[in-house]
Amino acid sequence: MSISKWVERIHKNRHKAAPFEMVTLETAHRLISPIVNAAVDGKGFEEVAPLRWVRFDGTPIRQMFAFPAWKGGVMAPRWGLSFDFVPHVSGNPVRWHRTNKSAMFDLTVDARDSAMEISLIHGEQAIVQSSAAVVEKAVACADEFWQRVNSIEDVVAAFEWLRRYLSKGGLGFYNYTQHSVALAFVLAKIGDEDGSRRELSRFLA
Incomplete structure (x- = not known):
């Protein structure tokens, strides 16, 4: 490929790039929530806060699912x-979280x-187009x-799996403050x- 053709292709790709259009978290919640609700329908989850779901089956172990925002507009x-x-x-106080809402x-x-x-910087349509596959x-x-965790004993193995999972880069196991106390x-x-x-x-250290 000649240099002129290569430059022409770069310019075309730039024109195809999605325009910058920042979406608020409130709008993202409105667009993504129905998709998650449909995906977990019949699974026993309660949406307790924007983009946060909890399932409680009477045991002291509650299952949680959420979509937090990260740096970089995602x-x-x-x-x-x-x-x-x-x-x-x-x-300073020590508190408990023993309900779905807490x-x-x-x-x-x-x-x-x-x-x-899910990008928040390319407008609402981009969120709509990508959310279903991401949520699924x-x-x-x-x-x-x-499915790994059916008892308190299983939780220990889940923590060890998580330790290995988080050893591959990014935030480590102990960067999540609650991991140690839990x-x-x-x-x-x-x-x-x-x-x-x-x-x-x-x-405590």
């Missing part, structure tokens, strides 16, 4: 678990896949993860006192 799926028996620190991520799995990012893939991945309480729950003290010491 939203990406997140799934994980909230434990009724694990506290969190809010300011549930928070004690174990967090971020998608870490650019194919599951994310819910399938989340379901696969949740794992400490899970280990205490199954009788591993040494492991529990070790994780709690890491959290």
Whole structure:
């Protein structure tokens, strides 16, 4: 290919690039929520906040699914678990999250896949066009993860899987503040006192 043809192709591709059009989080919530609600319909999830869903089956382990916003003008799926028996620190007081509305991520799995990012900088139509495929893939991945955990003992293995998953770059296991305290309480729950003290010491440090 000649240089002139190459330059011409670059200019054509630039013209094809989606225009910059920032979408507010409120608009993104309005567009994505119905798609997620349709994907989880009949699965027992409650939408407890904008783009945050919780499923509770009577056990102390709640399943969570969400679409947080990230730097760079994108939203990406997140799934994980909230434990009724694990506290969190809010300011100075220690508090509990034992309802669907107060549930928070004690174990967090971020998608870490650019194919599951939804851009907020190319207008509403781009969100509409990409959301269905992203949501379908994310819910399938989340379901696969949740199927790993059917008991408190399974949570320990899930944390170890997550440790390996987060070792591949980006935010590490302990960059998520709640991981240490949650794992400490899970280990205490199954009788591993040494492991529990070790994780709690890491959290307090």
